[in-house]
Amino acid sequence: MEQLEGLNGVYTQDQSILTRNLVPETKVYGEKLVDHQGQEYRVWDPRRSKLAAAILNGLQELKIDSHSKVLYLGASSGTTPSHFSDMVPDGLVYALEFSPRMMRELLRVCEKRKNMVPLLEDATRPRRYLNLMEKVDFIYCDVAQPQQSELFMENMRLFLKPECEGMITIKARSIDVTQKPTKIFREEEKKLKTSGFKILEKIKLEPYEKDHLALVCKIDF
Numbered sequence: 615m616e617q618l619e620g621l622n623g624v625y626t627q628d629q630s631i632l633t634r635n636l637v638p639e640t641k642v643y644g645e646k647l648v649d650h651q652g653q654e655y656r657v658w659d660p661r662r663s664k665l666a667a668a669i670l671n672g673l674q675e676l677k678i679d680s681h682s683k684v685l686y687l688g689a690s691s692g693t694t695p696s697h698f699s700d701m702v703p704d705g706l707v708y709a710l711e712f713s714p715r716m717m718r719e720l721l722r723v724c725e726k727r728k729n730m731v732p733l734l735e736d737a738t739r740p741r742r743y744l745n746l747m748e749k750v751d752f753i754y755c756d757v758a759q760p761q762q763s764e765l766f767m768e769n770m771r772l773f774l775k776p777e778c779e780g781m782i783t784i785k786a787r788s789i790d791v792t793q794k795p796t797k798i799f800r801e802e803e804k805k806l807k808t809s810g811f812k813i814l815e816k817i818k819l820e821p822y823e824k825d826h827l828a829l830v831c832k833i834d835f
């Protein structure tokens with residue numbers, strides 16, 4: 615078992631990636647559990663999590679440490695948020711989701727994980743949760759909807775501490791099924807750059823996810 619450089623809390627073994635299980639003997643989505651020198655790790659499935667796909671496709675850095683606070687937009691039932699929760703055992707994950715049905719499943723994960731805070735909110739209306747939140751060290755956005763870049767940028771401006779970074783996954787088909795994914799990616803990147811965001815890393819998610827791109831960004835001006 616080896617810790618991946620630049621990716622605090624992410625380990626590798628036998629070509630899989632893993633995080634150290636914050637709640638031993640407990641699975642979140644049926645993932646495999648592995649014991650190593652008295653510690654339990656959860657195998658991170660790149661077909662269930664776009665962040666795992668990005669890591670396996672060469673993501674260089676996630677600017678978080680064990681104390682970081684993370685805002686997660688589009689938490690769904692908690693698959694990827696639970697791996698963030700493993701990576702920041704002394705920090706917090708604000709897991710935001712607007713679907714009450716998904717929230718019911720997410721709550722089951724949050725109940726067991728002391729560093730996960732569920733928020734039933736709409737990410738397009740960040741001022742509604744301004745008072746429930748604090749500034750965070752990292753923002754992850756996976757909402758798979760047409761306004762994703764705009765809501766990501768607004769949340770970054772409102773909630774990100776200075777000099778910190780965020781990551782957005784772009785699903786081409788959620789934006790326009792009639793356009794070529796390369797064109798959509800170019801347009802989304804342009805939107806971010808002309809709005810004052812700098813793109814630090816750009817990673818395609820094939821073969822795990824078709825027509826998806828992950829971008830690591832920071833606010834440039």
Ligand SMILES: C[S@@+](CC[C@H](N)C(=O)[O-])C[C@H]1O[C@@H](n2cnc3c(N)ncnc32)[C@H](O)[C@@H]1O
Nearest residue numbers: 688690693694711712713736737738756757758
């Ligand atoms: C692709 S799924 C996220 C999967 C999750 N990130 C994971 O890897 O475990 C997208 C989620 O975003 C949620 N979502 C979409 N638009 C949203 C919005 N405006 N505010 C909050 N959640 C939203 C959807 O309900 C859905 O659960």
